[in-house]
Amino acid sequence: MPRATTRSQTPGTAAPSAVRTVEVDAESAGQRLDNFLLRQLKGVPKTHVYRIIRSGEVRINKGRASADTRVNAGDQVRLPPVRVSEKMADKAERPAPAREFPLLLEDEHLIAIDKPAGTAVHGGSGVSFGVIEQLRQARPQARFLELVHRLDRETSGILLVAKKRSALTQLQDQFRQRETGKTYLALVVGTWPARKKLIDTPLHKYLQPDGERRVRVTTPEDPDAMRAITLVKVRSVLPERPDAGLPAFTLLEVTIKTGRTHQIRVHLASQGHPIAGDEKYGDFELNRQLQRQGLKRMFLHAWRLQFDHPASGVRTELLAPLPPDLAIFVHDTP
Known part of the structure; x- marks a missing residue:
């Protein structure tokens, strides 16, 4: 036997x-x-x-x-069969803390929130919960809550959540078909050339040995190339501050026509103007200096979003002003 x-x-x-x-x-x-x-x-x-x-x-x-x-x-x-660490399994059993977020718009079809920086949109990659899990806990009566799109954890600004399946599919179709208008405010190192208004450079996504997700610019011949289009408009130039050891900076309005992972961060850095405070693609030595001057995180904010309302079809525009930590840094720079 x-x-x-x-x-x-x-x-x-x-x-x-x-x-x-x-x-x-x-x-x-x-x-x-x-x-x-x-x-x-x-x-x-x-x-x-x-x-x-x-x-x-x-x-x-x-x-x-x-x-x-x-x-x-x-x-x-x-x-397939998967192993789950006891630590992660324990976290999965514990519900996320209930939390509401600043509202920009809410009706029976969708919620638009102003996501704070440092908060993931969903759990995963070492994060046990994010915006969507906390929102579900805060609204146990809600039958349906799903993210329409994503923002990087370090990025603040407008985030849409669907309250109905029909709204989710309709809005996601708009994002896929590039019918939405997504504009960010980004502070970059150096003086951005005003004539540089378009970046049309493909991107390549890869994983580092530790499993961390990264992106780099590539060529159209790369079999894994993803076309990425970014429009750039200079909003203001902040002069250098020798007394504080800071170079000049440029505040940009950045509109993305494609929604690639880390698109804005990699595109701007590839032009020699990384985003201030970007820990993955930025100037690490300068970032430490910026922290001493009060900028504690990446200066990237989802400022404006335009879309057709999923029920009425009316073109809708949402604006999320710069959060205080970013606004103060810009206004305090002569």
Whole structure:
């Protein structure tokens, strides 16, 4: 009679789950595959979720799929066995703290909030919760709350949340088809040449050995190149301050025609004008000096958003003024 064997388990990890198949329900229809999995695989690091998608271990109706594939109601999604650290599993069991955010607009279809810097839009990549989890906890009666788009954790400003599936799909279609107007305020190092109004340089996304996501400019010949278009307008120039050891800065209005990961940060840095305070693509020595002068984070703010209202079709424009920490720094610079 064959004898059952057991494998030793790494301390601090839960045993891997078995292969399972999940059927996509109507409420989840239209979500990207990566977002769908992040909700299904609580406690699994975001980097691992993307790894199992790329390896083909995740299947939709027995076929391979990419992270941006949209799931449909009734789809059968195969989930491979995954290990969850006990620490992460414990975090997943604990609900996010309830939190409301400054409102720019709310009706029965959507919520527009002014996201503070330092707050992730959702949990993952070492962050146990974000805006959407906190908002759901604050509004337990809400039947449906989903992010329409994303902002980097370090970026402040306008963020849309759908309150109905119809609003979500309609707004996401506008973002995909580039029918929205997204303009940011960014403070960059140096004097930006006023004639430089367009950056049309493709980007390449990659992972560092530690799993951190990074982006760099590339050439159109790169098989992984993603076209990225950024429009730039000079708003004001802040002269250098030799007394404080600071160079000149330029406050820009930056409108993106494509929504690539880290697009603004990488495009501006590639022109020799990184965003002040950017810890990934910026001037690290200058950033330390800026912190001593009161700028504690990256100067990038989602300032204006234009879109067609998902119910009425009326063109809507939202504005989020610079938060005090950024406004004070600009106004205090002669």
